[in-house]
Amino acid sequence: MKIAVVGTGYVGLVSGTCFAETGNHVTCIDIDEKKVKKLASGTITIYEPGLEKIFIRNLNEKRLDFTTNLAEGIKDAQIIFLALPTPPGEDGSADLKYVLGVASELGKLLTDYKVIVDKSTVPVGTAEKVRNAIAEHYKGEFDVVSNPEFLREGVAVDDFMKPDRVVIGTTSERARKIMGELYAPYVRQGNPVIYMDEKSAELTKYAANSFLATKISFMNEIAQLCERLGADVDMVRRGIGSDERIGKRFLFPGIGYGGSCFPKDVQALIKSAEQVQYDFKILKAVETVNENQKLHLLPKIKHYFNNQLKGKHFAIWGLAFKPNTDDIREAPALYIIKALLAEGATVTAFDPEAMHNVKQQIGNVIEYANDQYSTLNNADALIIATEWNEFRTPDFDMMVQKMKHKVIFDGRNLFDVKAMQDKGFYYESIGRPKM
Numbered sequence: 001m002k003i004a005v006v007g008t009g010y011v012g013l014v015s016g017t018c019f020a021e022t023g024n025h026v027t028c029i030d031i032d033e034k035k036v037k038k039l040a041s042g043t044i045t046i047y048e049p050g051l052e053k054i055f056i057r058n059l060n061e062k063r064l065d066f067t068t069n070l071a072e073g074i075k076d077a078q079i080i081f082l083a084l085p086t087p088p089g090e091d092g093s094a095d096l097k098y099v100l101g102v103a104s105e106l107g108k109l110l111t112d113y114k115v116i117v118d119k120s121t122v123p124v125g126t127a128e129k130v131r132n133a134i135a136e137h138y139k140g141e142f143d144v145v146s147n148p149e150f151l152r153e154g155v156a157v158d159d160f161m162k163p164d165r166v167v168i169g170t171t172s173e174r175a176r177k178i179m180g181e182l183y184a185p186y187v188r189q190g191n192p193v194i195y196m197d198e199k200s201a202e203l204t205k206y207a208a209n210s211f212l213a214t215k216i217s218f219m220n221e222i223a224q225l226c227e228r229l230g231a232d233v234d235m236v237r238r239g240i241g242s243d244e245r246i247g248k249r250f251l252f253p254g255i256g257y258g259g260s261c262f263p264k265d266v267q268a269l270i271k272s273a274e275q276v277q278y279d280f281k282i283l284k285a286v287e288t289v290n291e292n293q294k295l296h297l298l299p300k301i302k303h304y305f306n307n308q309l310k311g312k313h314f315a316i317w318g319l320a321f322k323p324n325t326d327d328i329r330e331a332p333a334l335y336i337i338k339a340l341l342a343e344g345a346t347v348t349a350f351d352p353e354a355m356h357n358v359k360q361q362i363g364n365v366i367e368y369a370n371d372q373y374s375t376l377n378n379a380d381a382l383i384i385a386t387e388w389n390e391f392r393t394p395d396f397d398m399m400v401q402k403m404k405h406k407v408i409f410d411g412r413n414l415f416d417v418k419a420m421q422d423k424g425f426y427y428e429s430i431g432r433p434k435m
């Protein structure tokens with residue numbers, strides 16, 4: 001099939017590459033000239049495990065190409081995906097200006113039947129708005145389908161190639177057939193395609209993210225209780241996770257959920273509810289808990305240093321909002337850094353993939369180290385903000401040699417509490433006894 005993908009960010013690039021991998025011809029379109037130039041010349045623009053290999057393969061086999069020209073990019077496409085940003089607007093609701101802007105441009109360009117697919121995360125009613133924006137300029141036949149994306153950064157290729165499910169929202173038989181054909185290679189791997197109407201598909205995406213965010217905030221509150229009552233959240237997590245109705249996944253407490261999706265999507269669903277006079281109480285609490293959790297380590301740190309952080313030097317391991325990505329959008333580490341700097345402390349940080357993005361965003365207000373151990377020179381304490389695998393079994397002897405004090409505040413519960421005590425560290429983590 002011939003496919004166009006408008007927007008070549010995390011979702012657009014992964015979707016486009018993975019659609020090419022199953023034999024389709026994909027043209028990716030982006031307004032960012034620099035990005036398109038890089039991609040067209042074979043340089044990948046995001047860090048996503050496993051993506052580069054299939055990106056290069058499909059580029060070389062001429063199933064994948066890149067352009068800034070929308071008209072050229074969609075000319076031969078049977079299906080046009082919109083993988084455009086939907087950032088929070090001023091009031092927190094999803095800003096549709098990118099999606100509707102492109103829809104309107106498409107209206108001026110269409111000359112024959114095409115399926116336009118909302119892959120972006122968009123509020124209920126957006127398919128209708130996209131349809132209207134196109135129909136304002138184009139009187140011929142076309143369909144608008146909602147096909148939300150559920151991939152996670154860091155495992156995006158796997159999630160896309162072997163999705164738990166594919167949700168296709170359309171009431172058009174013609175569009176349903178085309179979308180069914182496109183996703184057939186994935187269905188053959190035993191994963192369901194779930195067909196529904198556009199509105200239900202749109203809401204499914206927000207419901208999924210909000211439910212997962214709720215799970216995390218719930219566990220973060222259980223962790224708070226554990227700290228106050230002397231229980232161990234690791235034990236509680238295992239104890240409840242083995243109940244199949246609860247499930248083992250997404251029960252890890254930490255320093256709050258970040259990323260480009262959960263914070264904005266929870267906020268957008270609260271706003272959508274407000275617009276139909278519904279007060280989504282649970283989600284509001286989920287958001288508040290998360291805001292507090294991002295700085296949960298701060299009082300612990302301040303307490304340890306007798307409220308005197310001025311002049312103290314902190315090492316930070318991990319800047320990305322989660323491991324295996326260079327994405328720092330809403331990364332808890334950035335909130336911690338801001339708070340430490342405001343208290344007069346200094347920071348040296350290391351992240352395997354995200355440092356270039358942090359440098360771009362906050363510049364040289366902190367120092368950047370070339371490896372995890374170099375952050376520790378003269379550090380009064382180490383703060384762990386992202387659970388990269390390489391942080392899990394560090395050389396503790398080397399750490400001790402470099403650090404001024406053997407103090408660790410772990411926002412991701414990487415180490416065994418008792419083992420840290422045996423090694424002589426002062427070690428505080430989330431929802432577990434402190435040693």
Ligand SMILES: NC(=O)c1ccc[n+]([C@@H]2O[C@H](COP(=O)([O-])OP(=O)(O)OC[C@H]3O[C@@H](n4cnc5c(N)ncnc54)[C@H](O)[C@@H]3O)[C@@H](O)[C@H]2O)c1
Pocket residue numbers: 006007008009010011012029030031032035083084085086098101102119120121122149150151152153260261
């Ligand atoms: N990042 C994720 O893990 C993820 C997963 C599922 C769904 N989503 C949703 O997918 C959508 C896209 O997210 P993302 O993370 O890929 O965003 P992104 O910011 O990484 O990428 C968006 C791209 O669109 C381009 N763009 C902006 N305006 C354009 C225009 N007029 N024409 C062509 N290109 C244009 C930008 O230059 C950018 O490259 C959002 O709605 C998001 O909520 C994201």
Ligand SMILES: O=c1ccn([C@@H]2O[C@H](COP(=O)(O)OP(=O)(O)O[C@H]3O[C@H](CO)[C@@H](O)[C@H](O)[C@H]3O)[C@@H](O)[C@H]2O)c(=O)[nH]1
Pocket residue numbers: 121149150151152153154209212216249250251252253254255256257258259260261262321322
């Ligand atoms: O038990 C857990 C699991 C996750 N997190 C945090 O939650 C955030 C989000 O993690 P994750 O869901 O793995 O990453 P995303 O790439 O943001 O993916 C989410 O957001 C995407 C964009 O909408 C969806 O497509 C995915 O299905 C959804 O998982 C991160 O800050 C994690 O550290 C926890 O604190 N505890």
